[in-house]
Amino acid sequence: MDTLFHMQTLLIIAAGAIATYLTRVGGYVFITRMKRIPPRAEAALNAVPAAVLTTLVAPAAVTGGLDVSLTMAVALLVGLRLSLLPVLAIGWVVVMVLRQVIG
Amino acid sequence: MTPATKDEIRDAFRRGSAVAIAAAPFAVLFGAVAIDNGLTIAEAALMSATLYAGASQLVGVELFDHNVAPWLVVLSIFAVNFRHVLYSAAIAAHIRHLTFWQKATSLFFLTDPQFAETERRADAGIRVSYIWSLVLGLSVYVPWLCLTVVGGLLGNLISDPKAIGIDVLLPIYFMGLVLGFRSRANWLPVVLASSAGSILALHFVGSPWHVSLGALAGILVAALMPLDGDEAAVGDVVEGEA
Numbered sequence: 151m152d153t154l155f156h157m158q159t160l161l162i163i164a165a166g167a168i169a170t171y172l173t174r175v176g177g178y179v180f181i182t183r184m185k186r187i188p189p190r191a192e193a194a195l196n197a198v199p200a201a202v203l204t205t206l207v208a209p210a211a212v213t214g215g216l217d218v219s220l221t222m223a224v225a226l227l228v229g230l231r232l233s234l235l236p237v238l239a240i241g242w243v244v245v246m247v248l249r250q251v252i253g
Numbered sequence: 254m255t256p257a258t259k260d261e262i263r264d265a266f267r268r269g270s271a272v273a274i275a276a277a278p279f280a281v282l283f284g285a286v287a288i289d290n291g292l293t294i295a296e297a298a299l300m301s302a303t304l305y306a307g308a309s310q311l312v313g314v315e316l317f318d319h320n321v322a323p324w325l326v327v328l329s330i331f332a333v334n335f336r337h338v339l340y341s342a343a344i345a346a347h348i349r350h351l352t353f354w355q356k357a358t359s360l361f362f363l364t365d366p367q368f369a370e371t372e373r374r375a376d377a378g379i380r381v382s383y384i385w386s387l388v389l390g391l392s393v394y395v396p397w398l399c400l401t402v403v404g405g406l407l408g409n410l411i412s413d414p415k416a417i418g419i420d421v422l423l424p425i426y427f428m429g430l431v432l433g434f435r436s437r438a439n440w441l442p443v444v445l446a447s448s449a450g451s452i453l454a455l456h457f458v459g460s461p462w463h464v465s466l467g468a469l470a471g472i473l474v475a476a477l478m479p480l481d482g483d484e485a486a487v488g489d490v491v492e493g494e495a
Binding site: 154197198199234 | 317341345348420423424428430431444455
């Protein structure tokens with residue numbers, strides 16, 4: 151590692167930090183000035199986290215190979231019952247076992 | 254310092270420490286994944302220090318590795334963190350009594366658990382003080398930052414993440430977050446639309462556009478679904494990232 155920071159990375163982090171802070175104060179500023187959000191806009195905003203995060207899961211589960219697909223299927227089933235940390239632990243064990251078995 | 258203030262500090266520290274322990278693996282995971290995706294330890298630490306939002310940090314470093322346009326990385330971070338808008342709107346009534354700078358600083362620490370704890374305290378009829386918010390925030394923030402560096406140091410030792418199975422942790426983590434939102438209105442249609450949209454976009458358009466196109470598909474479905482009455486969208490978003 152020759153440098154501590156890269157210019158472009160630094161700028162992305164700075165912009166990301168500002169964007170993140172704006173989301174944290176934005177709702178307060180907005181709600182203290184406005185009475186009501188249009189229901190369809192609210193429904194759309196409400197869907198944002200699931201919609202964005204799903205795009206990081208589904209393609210990986212489909213294109214990552216049989217070991218990853220099976221692991222994600224198991225994680226989905228246990229994820230309906232258990233919380234995040236046990237699901238991660240189970241998923242990790244499953245993928246390690248599958249890689250021993252499949253190759 | 255009055256005994257009441259001491260109690261507040263103790264309560265905030267105790268609750269914050271519990272959150273910090275639960276979030277610890279994710280801080281280490283973030284540090285390791287960041288290094289694996291080409292960031293330096295200093296950059297990973299800076300990201301934890303200034304964004305301080307686990308899911309978006311992981312999304313951000315995931316996109317760094319895909320040679321994604323910088324504006325899209327920032328937009329994705331913004332999109333993942335957009336739920337904070339709902340949080341800060343929801344707790345507005347509880348923190349209105351704080352001064353401008355107290356609000357400006359305590360809102361920096363507004364993560365999912367900070368939101369949940371603030372709501373819980375307000376529900377119990379206890380006034381949310383500045384010192385309580387700050388101690389709660391810092392007792393999660395400081396370990397988060399330190400463990401990012403630890404993860405980064407470990408990440409440098411790991412040459413092949415696939416061999417030790419940490420490559421699946423990220424998609425599993427995100428799936429856990431997605432499942433955490435499943436009590437929300439239109440969750441299943443949104444997830445199905447985003448899944449189909451992102452897989453199709455990955456195939457026909459290519460990375461990184463599958464992220465924004467897939468997300469757009471889910472958001473459009475939510476906006477176009479029939480509205481059922483006055484659902485309190487702000488109140489039911491407590492669950493989510495660790």
